Amino acid sequence: MKILIPTDFSLIARHALKYALNYSNRLNTEFTLLHIDNAPRANFSFSSKLNEVIQKGDLEELNKLASSIQEETGFEGKINVVESHGSAVSEICAYAKRHQFDLIIMGSKGEGVIPSKVFGSVASGVLEKADCPVLLVPMKAEIKTPKEIVYASDLTNLAEEINHIIPFAQKFDATIHTVHVYPEAIDGHSFDEERGILNEIAKHKYEDINFNTVMDFDIIRGLDRYVREVNTDLLAMYTHKSSILEILFNDSYSLEMALHNEVPLLVMAKTMETDIEVD
Numbered sequence: 001m002k003i004l005i006p007t008d009f010s011l012i013a014r015h016a017l018k019y020a021l022n023y024s025n026r027l028n029t030e031f032t033l034l035h036i037d038n039a040p041r042a043n044f045s046f047s048s049k050l051n052e053v054i055q056k057g058d059l060e061e062l063n064k065l066a067s068s069i070q071e072e073t074g075f076e077g078k079i080n081v082v083e084s085h086g087s088a089v090s091e092i093c094a095y096a097k098r099h100q101f102d103l104i105i106m107g108s109k110g111e112g113v114i115p116s117k118v119f120g121s122v123a124s125g126v127l128e129k130a131d132c133p134v135l136l137v138p139m140k141a142e143i144k145t146p147k148e149i150v151y152a153s154d155l156t157n158l159a160e161e162i163n164h165i166i167p168f169a170q171k172f173d174a175t176i177h178t179v180h181v182y183p184e185a186i187d188g189h190s191f192d193e194e195r196g197i198l199n200e201i202a203k204h205k206y207e208d209i210n211f212n213t214v215m216d217f218d219i220i221r222g223l224d225r226y227v228r229e230v231n232t233d234l235l236a237m238y239t240h241k242s243s244i245l246e247i248l249f250n251d252s253y254s255l256e257m258a259l260h261n262e263v264p265l266l267v268m269a270k271t272m273e274t275d276i277e278v279d
Helices: 011-025 047-073 088-098 121-129 158-172 188-204 219-229 241-248
Strands: 002-006 030-037 079-085 103-108 134-138 148-152 175-182 209-215 234-239 265-269
Touching (some): 047 079, 079 088, 088 121, 148 158, 175 188
Parallel strands (some): 030 079
Antiparallel strands (some): 134 265
């Protein structure tokens, strides 16, 4: 599994790096630490020399960061370091696509009630534009391997989507709690088909799966309540790129929500056709 970890050398990014390295115990993982220098460049004859100096300094800082985290966590594997220049969002997404990364792991701020404050403007942009799954790690998220994974489903392409999550869950012996939040009273038999699909998957592919429904007129509030009830380690969801931020957060939601402050969020776009490669 190839994991890309963008960093701006902040404590938030440092925490996300430590969280990512924790996955190495169960996954055959290649880690790359990427810093994007987006400072403007003067158009002078010596600008190429200046770029070399800046790049060298950034690479030195990246290597120091990698060494520091390895010493702190005891991680003995290799961490690749890369420096680039340009727009942070564009460069991160382009680099991930060009080098076929399976996952991007980034820190999220949890400092406001609008997406750019909750996630950080760069994380918000990457979430919106990346071609691979993105895992956002709040500063308060506990660093541990996921044992309780909540898969928030709109029940569209249920079997296909959960089959992409199963290989990831298997590596951690994690329970997959499939949950659907619906806004009004519905006859209980309405979800018999979905339960049947998951029962068949549990019989033949991965038995540690369950199906749950939550009724709440506010979908995010209902999901947050369920996340707390099962003490979730990771929340996974598929959603349309154009509506990711609108679905997850808007200014009506409280900063005290676990979704903002405590639970890592794995987001995969509905248009993604490939599985998360974990071997």
